[in-house]
Amino acid sequence: MEITKDIKYVGVNDHDVDLFEGQYVVPNGMAYNSYVILDEKIAVMDTVDAHFKQEWLDQIRTLLGDRHPDYLIIQHMEPDHSANIAAFMELYQDTTVVSSAKAFTMMKQFFGTDYPERQIVIKEGSTLSLGRHTLAFVAAPLVHWPEVMVTYDTCDKVLFSADGFGKFGALDVEEDWACEARRYYIGIVGKFGAQVQNLLKKAAALDIQTICPLHGPILKENLGYYLSLYNTWSSYQPEDDGIVLAYTSVYGHTKEAVDLLADRLREKGCAHVVVHDLARTDMAEAVEDAFRYSKLVLATVTYNGGIFPYMRDFIEHLTDRNYQNRTVAFMENGSWAPTAARGMKSLLENSKNLTFAEHTVRILSALSDESRAQVDALADELCQ
Numbered sequence: 216m217e218i219t220k221d222i223k224y225v226g227v228n229d230h231d232v233d234l235f236e237g238q239y240v241v242p243n244g245m246a247y248n249s250y251v252i253l254d255e256k257i258a259v260m261d262t263v264d265a266h267f268k269q270e271w272l273d274q275i276r277t278l279l280g281d282r283h284p285d286y287l288i289i290q291h292m293e294p295d296h297s298a299n300i301a302a303f304m305e306l307y308q309d310t311t312v313v314s315s316a317k318a319f320t321m322m323k324q325f326f327g328t329d330y331p332e333r334q335i336v337i338k339e340g341s342t343l344s345l346g347r348h349t350l351a352f353v354a355a356p357l358v359h360w361p362e363v364m365v366t367y368d369t370c371d372k373v374l375f376s377a378d379g380f381g382k383f384g385a386l387d388v389e390e391d392w393a394c395e396a397r398r399y400y401i402g403i404v405g406k407f408g409a410q411v412q413n414l415l416k417k418a419a420a421l422d423i424q425t426i427c428p429l430h431g432p433i434l435k436e437n438l439g440y441y442l443s444l445y446n447t448w449s450s451y452q453p454e455d456d457g458i459v460l461a462y463t464s465v466y467g468h469t470k471e472a473v474d475l476l477a478d479r480l481r482e483k484g485c486a487h488v489v490v491h492d493l494a495r496t497d498m499a500e501a502v503e504d505a506f507r508y509s510k511l512v513l514a515t516v517t518y519n520g521g522i523f524p525y526m527r528d529f530i531e532h533l534t535d536r537n538y539q540n541r542t543v544a545f546m547e548n549g550s551w552a553p554t555a556a557r558g559m560k561s562l563l564e565n566s567k568n569l570t571f572a573e574h575t576v577r578i579l580s581a582l583s584d585e586s587r588a589q590v591d592a593l594a595d596e597l598c599q
């Protein structure tokens with residue numbers, strides 16, 4: 216695949232991965248992107264996952280023929296991008312590896328060497344000339360590991376954005392960008408909003424015509440759309456007005472109350488009412504929706520004096536990613552001493568700028584006239 220006349224795609228599609236990064240289901244697979252810049256000097260941008268070593272090396276060999284790469288540029292040391300450094304450096308003995316000091320430390324840890332005789336250490340502001348193309352390196356610490364550098368090609372105005380602007384899904388599957396890019400961003404990069412904001416400020420100073428991420432499609436048109444979504448996500452602002460109802464229920468009574476609330480909200484014309492059974496849904500999808508929408512209802516049974524485990528896990532996923540700037544309401548169930556609402560609220564006590572709904576629904580085992588009235592009151596409040 217040609218990105219520009221001089222920049223070629225040499226990445227791979229992975230349809231065998233069971234859990235990406237050990238936890239994310241990827242129904243449409245995953246792409247590990249790598250690129251080659253052809254100029255007087257040749258640069259290869261990053262490697263791919265270990266399982267695709269041969270496919271990746273074969274693509275490079277087919278593209279280059281007898282020519283050898285001058286540089287291997289490593290922007291990010293996470294193994295889905297760096298696993299084949301040693302194989303590549305073994306095959307191309309006269310290539311120099313170009314990376315940040317922190318990345319070289321990790322390289323030594325992963326491979327037992329940081330190629331001291333064949334390395335160029337770059338930092339913010341470093342440049343590398345390939346001929347017509349000059350690469351300018353921009354530090355992007357914690358987007359999403361500390362060693363990350365992104366690379367701007369001043370000739371073709373391409374930003375190689377490392378994991379930034381990445382997406383779940385292989386490139387041979389057509390699907391909406393935002394949905395799986397959001398689940399990827401919130402799950403994987405969501406904790407590092409401040410660092411992404413810093414990177415966006417640096418990117419604003421560049422004339423970018425193409426974004427080449429390490430996962431997901433190459434972005435060439437409507438770049439303002441992608442940049443604006445990244446700005447919304449990294450500043451922790453809701454993207455859409457909507458209400459997420461996230462619940463756990465052992466015997467179905469709490470679920471019944473949640474379904475009743477969802478019906479009431481829809482009757483009142485609330486846009487976007489999304490319900491997640493936290494024991495059965497993809498947790499990353501529920502977390503994505505909690506960050507996407509402006510309001511969240513947390514409903515759970517009291518469980519051994521505390522909160523049902525999936526709900527605790529869900530709230531920890533939110534607070535780990537700096538959940539803030541939203542309205543939160545609680546529904547609790549308990550058969551002898553309901554304490555779940557208090558417990559859920561205490562897990563959110565350090566979250567910034569949350570507005571807690573005035574009405575809390577308290578169910579004593581099963582819905583009653585009293586708790587139904589509380590559901591109605593909460594629906595009224597959330598739909599104001």
Ligand SMILES: Cc1cc2nc3c(=O)[nH]c(=O)nc-3n(C[C@H](O)[C@H](O)[C@H](O)COP(=O)(O)O)c2cc1C
Nearest residue numbers: 464465466467468469516517519520549550551552
């Ligand atoms: C294992 C277990 C532990 C529970 N612990 C408590 C508790 O500590 N306090 C309480 O008031 N109710 C407790 N309950 C009752 C539930 O909170 C709830 O009333 C019941 O599961 C009905 O809701 P559901 O149909 O949505 O599951 C417990 C239930 C189970 C199954």
